[in-house]
Amino acid sequence: xxxxxxxxxxxxxxxxxxxxxxxxxxxxxxxxxxxxxxxxxxxxxxxxxxxxxxxxxxxxxxxxxxxxxxxxxxxxxxxxxxxxxxxxxxxxxxxxx
Numbered sequence: 001x002x003x004x005x006x007x008x009x010x011x012x013x014x015x016x017x018x019x020x021x022x023x024x025x026x027x028x029x030x031x032x033x034x035x036x037x038x039x040x041x042x043x044x045x046x047x048x049x050x051x052x053x054x055x056x057x058x059x060x061x062x063x064x065x066x067x068x069x070x071x072x073x074x075x076x077x078x079x080x081x082x083x084x085x086x087x088x089x090x091x092x093x094x095x096x097x
Contacts, residue, residue, distance in 0.1 A: 020063045021056070023049060 009015075018024050027046055030039060050056060 017063075021060060022053075 014025055027042060027049070030042060034042070
């Protein structure tokens, strides 16, 4: 089954996030190995986007909260482990000293 959002096909979790936010995730998080010049350009672009859309942080928070709500059962599916009984020291009856 294929998923389309606004005419764009989403094939990965990153695609869904990018389509929900309207910007690529890398713009906000950066990429490994980016130069100082690339980082400065990325941050300038992010500032421009925030200036044009001051509600974006609220929208991001809403998307994150909805994702947590939908996936919380899986995220918090914790199974308690049985703690083994404490070992008792063996008596040394009959052992040579």
